[in-house]
Amino acid sequence: MAISRAPQAFPRSEYMRRITAVKAEMERWGVEALVISDANNITYLSGYTALSAYVPQALLVSIREQEPTFILRQCDAPAALHETFMERDRIISYPESLIGNPEKNGYDAVIDHIQEAGYAKQSIGVELDDLPSRAPDKFKSRLPASKIVDCSKLATWIRLVKSDLEIAVMRECAAISDAAVLRAAEVIRPGVREADVIAEIVGTLVRGANGKPGTRIPPVYLCASPRTGTCHIPWADDVFRQGSQINLELGGSRHGYYAGLMRTYSIGAPSERLRRIHEIQVEGLEAALEAIRPGATCSDVANAFCRTIGKQGLKKETRCGYAHGIGWLEPTASLKDGDTTILVPNMTFHLMLGNWIDEDFGYVISETFRVSQSGVEVLTAAPRKIFEL
């Protein structure tokens, strides 16, 4: 029996818009076919969100064909038929014999398809940045008549500017993020295990907000005393104490999109040092938001933040944020000094102002925003305060 098609997150016309934009870039780069292997770009161009990217898989976009072709592992093909907008004959599965096989793998199936589809003498784009180290040689040696062109980030840059439909999904994500930040404030208490609080936070991220569930488990980082100088520890096998500070980073997720949000909590009154850092950072955050408008650069936004906190003797080592959407971090524009990317409406970023000041002391605050016609729309809405518990 045939598997049914799931209700789609976006209409077919939205995917065709994205694919048309990719094809226009392909023309510019001079490639006839493009092998999309980055899992987030696959989500963007097809709607596929199953977690099968630990084995090779690729979406082949051709200048000549309307829909892309998705080549993936046999057992994952039903998920592609269910989740994507594409016609049934665009899903090509490769056999299980290519799994755990040191001689041949799924990229061989992708290359077989390229040959069969008649692209073997064409110019073919690949996402070199995302391929494992041995894959490029396979493409080069098995497609000797092709010109292999590095198209890393060709599609990724297109993702940076969202459609209104994507912004609507990111608003739903942001509402979930807000709910989880507020839930954390209800459950963080002295003597409670960090794991028990994470269970409540993740529960909220999954149950969602406004009747819209989260559709994936997002990254959550909870770095509490004595770990507030760290940034990527999800949580520890530890309990909260009177006087603990808690730095939380999380993000609601729907249909592959995220909306990141960071807030700082204190059990009991925050220290004078923490309160002072918070005031400076919020002032910097407001200055950064003030700098966001079409025509400004990423660098302008970062420098507005750094100038403001610098006046009070504070600096931040890590960048002030990054392009944000499918898969959390979009590896394109960064909010940092020297990034000359020009802001245009509907670009979305995580304005990530976590500041790890000393080995044993850090503070976090962030917002997810979109560039609007006249300035900025902040999608996340949790209070910009130290949550005092």
Next chain:
Amino acid sequence: MAISRAPQAFPRSEYMRRITAVKAEMERWGVEALVISDANNITYLSGYTALSAYVPQALLVSIREQEPTFILRQCDAPAALHETFMERDRIISYPESLIGNPEKNGYDAVIDHIQEAGYAKQSIGVELDDLPSRAPDKFKSRLPASKIVDCSKLATWIRLVKSDLEIAVMRECAAISDAAVLRAAEVIRPGVREADVIAEIVGTLVRGANGKPGTRIPPVYLCASPRTGTCHIPWADDVFRQGSQINLELGGSRHGYYAGLMRTYSIGAPSERLRRIHEIQVEGLEAALEAIRPGATCSDVANAFCRTIGKQGLKKETRCGYAHGIGWLEPTASLKDGDTTILVPNMTFHLMLGNWIDEDFGYVISETFRVSQSGVEVLTAAPRKIFEL
């Protein structure tokens, strides 16, 4: 101020045992220094579990030095000081200017360290399989006097045979897996959203069992009707219905280790087809367990399963399991026909008998086991039944 060291999951002697085993293999492969970039191998050899592997980082193991050196991003160094067993001077951080920089990245910092530490004219092992495609050229061009040796999976193969201390952690993981499978049976009901059940399952996986919390959010796949022919959809924006079948794959996690477990649920009486498949599969599972003993091969175990279900006209396309431990799937031995890996005590596997039979119909059952002195110890203990709800 200096960050404190966290309570360690394993004593220093356990890490030294692992490193000694890696050094013995390095001698055999003829390398003086080994660049460990696989995040799970880093966890294995250092205790580091923070989620920072989305940027370059590496543990450098040297034949000449007792402890390895960990080179990672500056903002992640406090987590390394907190989590790992190593001395403070073994943690080397690289500056933020190497992040989001198209010219230089963290691998340049790793190479700088190799040069400074005097290995530039030595034979240096790298994990080629796990490096992104541009990194090997960086090593080759910046270390022209070195012999670069592909040591992919050198350390990964050592992980396959666990110590008793590791087995104890995997037992804790298995108890959490069992608790989550039972919790799912309590909450899956007609009309309930899949997301609400996932929230309960993940809550249990994080809260843990026997007073031991889960320490990471593990992968969870819930493929319910009409999606039981898929295997890697975490859950859908959908509700359960009377008559729904639910295929669940999950695993408790502690200190980076996992214990995978799959069970099938039915709301109302299972169909005759489902009941029949279940009986055949359980018979196959028992035959596979029977075949496990020191001296048998991975192939023997898979063939015992396939022969048994084959007698009743059933076959399974995907492999019957894989080496299992840190990071879920260890990419070494597979339980599949032709894998001649010989079983020895304390090897651990996920005996993964999910069987996706038709595009719209699959069934799942699995166990996590260790090879014992005399045969097999199954670590997971949930009832081997279709949970009828």
